[in-house]
Amino acid sequence: MRITELFDNGEFVVTAEVGPPKGIHVDHLVEEAKTYLSGITACNVTDNQSSVMRMGSLPACVALKNAGLTPILQLTCRDRNRIALQSELLGAAALGIDNILCLTGDHTKMGDHPGAKPVFDLDSVSLLHTACQLEKGVDLGGNPLVGEPPKFAKGAVVSPCSDSVDAQLAKMERKVMAGAEYFQTQAVFDSEKFIKFMEQAKQFGKPVQLGVIIPKSAGMAKFMNRNVAGVHVPQEMIDALAADKEKAKLGITGVEIAAKIIKECKPYCQGVHIMALGWEAKVPQLLELAGI
Amino acid sequence: MLITELKAKETILSLVEGKAFIINCHGCREIRFPEKEADALQQELMAAGKVTGSITTDYICNPENLKLRLEKHAAAIEAADTVLVFSCGVGVQTVAEMFSGKRVCAACDTYALPGFQGVTPLEYDCKQCGECYLNLTGGICPITACSKSLVNGQCGGSKNGKCEVDPDMDCGWERIYQRLKKIGRLDVLKCPVQVRNYATDDEVSK
Ligand code: SF4
Ligand code: SF4
Numbered sequence: 241m242r243i244t245e246l247f248d249n250g251e252f253v254v255t256a257e258v259g260p261p262k263g264i265h266v267d268h269l270v271e272e273a274k275t276y277l278s279g280i281t282a283c284n285v286t287d288n289q290s291s292v293m294r295m296g297s298l299p300a301c302v303a304l305k306n307a308g309l310t311p312i313l314q315l316t317c318r319d320r321n322r323i324a325l326q327s328e329l330l331g332a333a334a335l336g337i338d339n340i341l342c343l344t345g346d347h348t349k350m351g352d353h354p355g356a357k358p359v360f361d362l363d364s365v366s367l368l369h370t371a372c373q374l375e376k377g378v379d380l381g382g383n384p385l386v387g388e389p390p391k392f393a394k395g396a397v398v399s400p401c402s403d404s405v406d407a408q409l410a411k412m413e414r415k416v417m418a419g420a421e422y423f424q425t426q427a428v429f430d431s432e433k434f435i436k437f438m439e440q441a442k443q444f445g446k447p448v449q450l451g452v453i454i455p456k457s458a459g460m461a462k463f464m465n466r467n468v469a470g471v472h473v474p475q476e477m478i479d480a481l482a483a484d485k486e487k488a489k490l491g492i493t494g495v496e497i498a499a500k501i502i503k504e505c506k507p508y509c510q511g512v513h514i515m516a517l518g519w520e521a522k523v524p525q526l527l528e529l530a531g532i
Numbered sequence: 533m534l535i536t537e538l539k540a541k542e543t544i545l546s547l548v549e550g551k552a553f554i555i556n557c558h559g560c561r562e563i564r565f566p567e568k569e570a571d572a573l574q575q576e577l578m579a580a581g582k583v584t585g586s587i588t589t590d591y592i593c594n595p596e597n598l599k600l601r602l603e604k605h606a607a608a609i610e611a612a613d614t615v616l617v618f619s620c621g622v623g624v625q626t627v628a629e630m631f632s633g634k635r636v637c638a639a640c641d642t643y644a645l646p647g648f649q650g651v652t653p654l655e656y657d658c659k660q661c662g663e664c665y666l667n668l669t670g671g672i673c674p675i676t677a678c679s680k681s682l683v684n685g686q687c688g689g690s691k692n693g694k695c696e697v698d699p700d701m702d703c704g705w706e707r708i709y710q711r712l713k714k715i716g717r718l719d720v721l722k723c724p725v726q727v728r729n730y731a732t733d734d735e736v737s738k
């Protein structure tokens with residue numbers, strides 16, 4: 241099922257992110273997803289997230305699909321050139337994976353193989369364009385495909401709380417022009433900023449899923465403020481996390497913070513995208529608290 | 533060595549909005565410059581009354597040198613809507629920085645040939661990508677100013693205006709956005725999707 245159909249029906253779409261293992265066994269990933277994420281619409285499967293080498297997104301997507309979940313294939317331009325990316329898209333379509341999220345990807349220097357060659361032959365915009373070409377039955381080189389062309393729900397990302405938000409909006413527009421049909425955002429901790437962003441973003445007429453991270457501790461929040469682009473946890477949230485160490489340890493404070501953001505932003509967006517970062521088990525509680 | 537080649541004639545003519553001041557750089561010896569073709573095209577622009585003045589000089593990549601040479605053309609430059617530069621990518625970037633409030637356009641594409649490169653000041657760099665993007669980026673080179681050499685806009689990695697790869701480096705696409713805003717050309721960000729042609733790229737063609 242393509243998740244664009246749900247947006248078209250006016251549904252509030254909930255997705256969550258899972259990361260393939262650095263190894264060959266997917267049982268744990270599938271079990272966790274089945275236990276905690278079967279109530280949501282779809283699972284994003286990351287593509288060597290943060291440039292840390294892991295199993296590929298596609299095989300993990302297939303494992304989730306076989307377990308009855310709806311996977312979204314994340315595809316970055318960091319590790320593959322246009323030939324490999326198109327080949328991957330055809331392979332995904334052949335295996336019944338029809339939800340994709342097109343990203344530029346972090347630089348190789350950010351991960352665990354800093355000496356690797358960064359590819360970036362294409363970028364998020366030209367990858368979206370490429371997917372559209374394939375859907376028309378031609379590849380990026382202008383050569384015809386044989387037989388039925390693939391059809392994807394094509395997603396992209398945007399960073400609403402970035403300090404370069406104008407440049408982000410300009411890029412978002414380019415993504416829409418290149419064929420993006422829905423957006424997932426970087427994690428939001430400032431509802432006001434997000435709502436302001438949506439005032440601008442709604443002109444593009446594409447559904448936007450609010451990005452949510454459950455903050456695990458004051459330390460994690462401070463780390464993100466220092467190191468993660470587009471993420472800013474306000475001081476009062478850090479204080480709340482620090483104030484009640486016991487509750488924070490159980491994750492309750494973080495879940496409450498995330499639920500509050502979802503509630504405040506819900507009227508302005510078309511879904512949420514949860515980046516649980518290992519706290520998949522907290523997702524059901526979060527959704528309940530947020531009233532979804 | 534570098535080779536500069538004129539962009540397509542229609543492209544160059546479409547770059548000239550209103551009247552243009554023309555800068556030719558016959559540069560260092562490391563560059564082959566298409567003198568004849570450039571001259572014919574400029575004659576045509578002049579005949580159409582679209583040129584406020586022009587200068588043919590060398591080493592425009594040296595800002596001090598360039599400033600001196602342009603001194604006596606101040607009025608003609610003032611009167612121009614566009615500064616059209618016939619040089620390698622470094623030259624265009626130097627001019628764009630100098631007239632950061634004006635529309636500065638690249639009339640040439642820069643390719644690489646094996647051998648020495650020209651005299652490149654540290655501030656500007658050109659990787660001779662073979663299809664100069666400076667007209668889409670306010671005269672800031674996306675190939676060298678962005679860690680991922682992105683040609684379709686900013687990635688999600690910019691923080692406090694700095695690049696995700698190197699906190700000491702300004703995000704090239706934040707600079708490009710701010711420059712385009714300053715010269716009132718944000719509309720160029722709506723250009724068609726750009727896909728690089730590596731067949732003309734330095735690293736691949738060598
Ligand atoms: S875009 Fe950059 S690398 Fe390419 S020709 Fe222009 S200045 Fe040189
Ligand atoms: S942060 Fe800016 S300069 Fe760095 S890779 Fe992204 S767009 Fe390029």
